[in-house]
Amino acid sequence: MQEEKHNVEEEEQEIDLLELASKIWDSRKTILKWGAIGAVVGLVIAFSIPKEYTTTIKLAPESGNENKGGGMSGLAAMAGISLGGGGGADAVYPQLYPDVVNSVPFAISLFDVPVSAEEGEKKTTVRKFLEEDTSSPWWSTVMSLPGKAIGAVMSILKSEEEEETTGGIDPFKLSFDEQNIVYALNSRVSADVDAKTSVITLSATMQDPLVSALLADTVALRLQEYVTNYRTEKARQDLAYAQKLNDEAKAEYYKVQKRLADYIDRNQGIVLKSGQTERDRLQNEASLAFSLYNQTATQLQAAKAKVQQTTPVYTVVQPATVPLKASKPSKMLILVGCVFLAVVAASAWVLFLKDFRLPKKEDTAAK
Numbered sequence: 001m002q003e004e005k006h007n008v009e010e011e012e013q014e015i016d017l018l019e020l021a022s023k024i025w026d027s028r029k030t031i032l033k034w035g036a037i038g039a040v041v042g043l044v045i046a047f048s049i050p051k052e053y054t055t056t057i058k059l060a061p062e063s064g065n066e067n068k069g070g071g072m073s074g075l076a077a078m079a080g081i082s083l084g085g086g087g088g089a090d091a092v093y094p095q096l097y098p099d100v101v102n103s104v105p106f107a108i109s110l111f112d113v114p115v116s117a118e119e120g121e122k123k124t125t126v127r128k129f130l131e132e133d134t135s136s137p138w139w140s141t142v143m144s145l146p147g148k149a150i151g152a153v154m155s156i157l158k159s160e161e162e163e164e165t166t167g168g169i170d171p172f173k174l175s176f177d178e179q180n181i182v183y184a185l186n187s188r189v190s191a192d193v194d195a196k197t198s199v200i201t202l203s204a205t206m207q208d209p210l211v212s213a214l215l216a217d218t219v220a221l222r223l224q225e226y227v228t229n230y231r232t233e234k235a236r237q238d239l240a241y242a243q244k245l246n247d248e249a250k251a252e253y254y255k256v257q258k259r260l261a262d263y264i265d266r267n268q269g270i271v272l273k274s275g276q277t278e279r280d281r282l283q284n285e286a287s288l289a290f291s292l293y294n295q296t297a298t299q300l301q302a303a304k305a306k307v308q309q310t311t312p313v314y315t316v317v318q319p320a321t322v323p324l325k326a327s328k329p330s331k332m333l334i335l336v337g338c339v340f341l342a343v344v345a346a347s348a349w350v351l352f353l354k355d356f357r358l359p360k361k362e363d364t365a366a367k
Contacts, residue, residue, distance in 0.1 A: 020351055027350040031343055038342025042335040048137045052328035053209040055216035058318035059200040059224075061094060094193045097200055100226060101191040101219065104171050107182045109222060110189075111169065115214045126215060130184050131177075134207055189219055199317065209323045217320040224314055235307045242303040246296040253289035260286050 024031065100106055111127040124133065169178060192201045202223070204216035260282040267275050 023350055024347055027346075030350065031346040034342045034346035035339050038338040038340075039335060041342070042338030043331075045137075045338065046329055046331035046334040049329040049334075050135045050137070050207050051326035052205050052207055053212045053323045053325075054203055054205045054327035055209075055212040055320050055323055056318065057202045057216050057220045057316070057320050059202070059220060060315040060317050061198060061200065062313045094198045094200060095195070097193055097223060097227075098191040101189060101202070101223060102186045104174070104182055106222065106226070107185045107189075108169050108171055108178075110185055110215070110218065111181065113215065113218045115211045117208045117211050119210060126185070126211075127181055129206070129208070129211055130181055134184075189215070191219075191223070205327065213320045213322040220316075220320070224312075227312055231312055232307055232310050235303070235310045239300075239303040239307050242296065242300045246293070246300045249289070249293040249296040253286070253293040256282070256286045256289045 111125065113126045114123065115126055115129060116123055117129060117133060122133075174182065188205045190203050192203075193199070194201070200223075202216060202220050204212050204219060206212040206215060260279075263279060263282055267279070
């Protein structure tokens with residue numbers, strides 16, 4: 001009995017599948033029409049989206065090494081000074097570079113970067129290029145009309161005094177336009193770090209290939225400057241303090257040396273014990289001042305070596321090059337996707353919605 005029931009269910013499933021396939025085949029013209037409409041819609045969408053160009057840069061940072069400094073540490077050790085090769089952990093490690101690139105201060109620092117658009121014929125900045133020379137699809141323009149109207153009204157209501165007081169950009173309190181530029185940059189500039197090799201991949205996507213390459217190159221330089229300034233900040237502070245101590249010790253040594261020379265010039269030929277005692281005292285002060293001056297000079301050289309030691313080195317694996325082909329949009333993918341969705345929608349309509357009818361009022365009343 002169970003085998004007969006199972007065979008009956010299989011036959012019913014085969015009949016249902018054949019019936020569905022028959023429905024689709026009978027409505028093939030309708031499905032083809034929907035597919036053609038989907039193809040037209042896909043072409044309209046594909047050619048309405050502006051071209052985007054992406055430039056990629058790959059950087060390889062220096063590998064972490066407990067014995068940092070190498071020869072510098074050896075030279076400092078010969079002078080009796082430790083450079084602290086096993087320093088504390090670095091707070092800005094490569095995995096945080098994407099957060100640094102997407103931070104508000106980093107994005108603001110890119111506003112005034114000079115770039116050349118349209119094959120170098122037009123000089124502008126990143127902010128002006130995003131505001132004036134970056135286009136969007138027609139549907140985005142239509143949807144943004146209410147917001148633009150509200151922004152225009154708000155700008156009219158602003159007083160002239162407030163406009164005059166607005167000077168530089170305040171990262172703590174951005175205007176609406178500045179916030180939009182920050183969002184645009186964060187969506188167009190990205191940084192990825194390979195967890196295994198620590199290779200940093202920076203990319204910039206713009207609607208002009210030359211602007212894309214210039215922006216990517218600037219992002220790489222700014223990121224290197226940021227990390228370098230962070231890692232060398234403590235060493236540069238120590239260097240400034242060592243320089244100050246050395247200058248003070250040098251001035252004091254010259255001062256004591258001059259006093260000793262003046263005393264000897266004024267008291268030549270005097271054999272009094274008090275005179276000899278004063279001369280010995282000045283000579284001892286000069287010796288101590290020279291010893292302190294010599295010590296601070298050694299510390300100054302060690303501080304300079306420390307700055308050199310903590311300065312990170314990056315190897316450019318892949319430099320910035322002007323892209324020749326657009327990275328977005330993928331017209332073929334959009335076309336295939338629209339045709340596929342149209343065919344699926346047509347098939348669903350033929351199979352499930354075409355024969356579906358709502359009950360009439362007379363039928364419901366009779367019931």
